Amino acid sequence: MNNPYYIGVEIGGTKQQLAVGLSDGTILDSRQVKLVYRRGAEDILEWLSENIREYLETAPYAGCVAGIGVGFGGPIETATGRVLASLQVPGWKDFELKRWFETKFELPVIVANDTVTGGFGELYKGAGRDSENLLYTNIGTGIGGGLYIHRKYYDGSGFGASYLGNMLVPDWRSLIPGSYTRTELLCSGLSIEKRLRGERYIPNISSLSKYYDGDMSRITCADLAEAARAGDMFACVELDKIAESFSIALVNILAVQGVDTIVIGGGVAKMGDILFDRIRETTDRLAFIANKDRYRILQSELLDDAVLVGALLIASGKYEKI
Structure with a gap:
């Protein structure tokens, strides 16, 4: 043909x-x-x-x-x-x-x-094109992960590996000390919006409470990013918590696999620097000494x-x- x-x-x-x-x-x-x-x-x-x-x-x-x-x-x-x-x-x-x-x-x-497939796109044609050892993850409806060692996909036992969204992190929503949950349940777009739309989750002092004439069922991740850029305290703290949870998962990947590049895609990644600056700063603060200054965190070039x-x-x- x-x-x-x-x-x-x-x-x-x-x-x-x-x-x-x-x-x-x-x-x-x-x-x-x-x-x-x-x-x-x-x-x-x-x-x-x-x-x-x-x-x-x-x-x-x-x-x-x-x-x-x-x-x-x-x-x-x-x-x-x-x-x-x-x-x-x-x-x-x-x-x-x-x-x-x-x-x-x-x-x-x-x-x-789908995250593994997106990782191939970034590895060959996107932000990871010059990476030797890459983790690609997406923050969208869910959170996935694809690991590429020496530019070859690592598939574990044949059912995938490095599912970042299923890594356990402290659950800051819980009042019970020591509680933990899956990263996806805190940081995915679906989880973020479900939380923001919950009754009385957004305080009245936040500018977000005035969005859509108070109809919180319409609040999106993009709205959260917009409010944070404008300096809204609630939005900034919420993004801080999201970034810290996500960074804990990334730090664990770095410690285990020692990748040189982390590429993040998905709809939530479209927040841009207001999110990525937080993720980079927190990951750098928490990273093991063997990983510090030996990795980079990049936004997906190919996105959708x-x-x-x-x-x-x-x-x-x-x-x-x-």
Whole structure:
């Protein structure tokens, strides 16, 4: 097949994305949707089926697509492409996702965790392009992680590794001394917004309490960042706590793996320096002496396109693991 095309897929907890592109990760055309779920996984599969079929039947792609790469938002069995579960969308438990794609479209398919796929994008085409040992993580609906040692993906026992969101950290929400929780339950976009929207969580003295005429159900992570930039004390303290919890998880990764680069993507990463400055400062303060000044923390360059770029790369065979 001359100059074949590839299809990249991102299956998330909130956002679904699809792209057609080239073996080097170049996106030629993409589509995105945020579905209102009636049946959970079935709604996503229906959208994917319809839109991928359109690509496969449309010039110049018709008859020229060589494979499909999929980044799935949850843990999977790498060898088989079987979904273990989704923490956000019902209907995915033990779903044979790779088999579904292969049966539906009769093309070679590679399925990986979405953060792992996004990590490939950043490793080859983004902020980690000159890194030897990389951790890619995203702060979005959830928090994932992909570890790349000597530029090869480390897959643990075949079910993924370095799931940063599941690392345990002190739970500052609890009144019980010594309480701990998963990083994701404090720092993910879903958890942050759930907390901010809780009854009486935002104090009346905060400017955030006046947003949307007091309708706290509409408060977002972007609003939190805006208020912090304006000097709102509550927002600044909230971001301090989020950054410290996230940094504790990063420090543990640094101590165990000694990566030289940490790249952070996902929707919450779009807060930019108001969040990254805090994460860098706290990580530096807590880091073990062997790690200090031997790593860097970078914002994703590809952002919303990271998973799609990575999916195109793995579809074309650039999917290496230890």
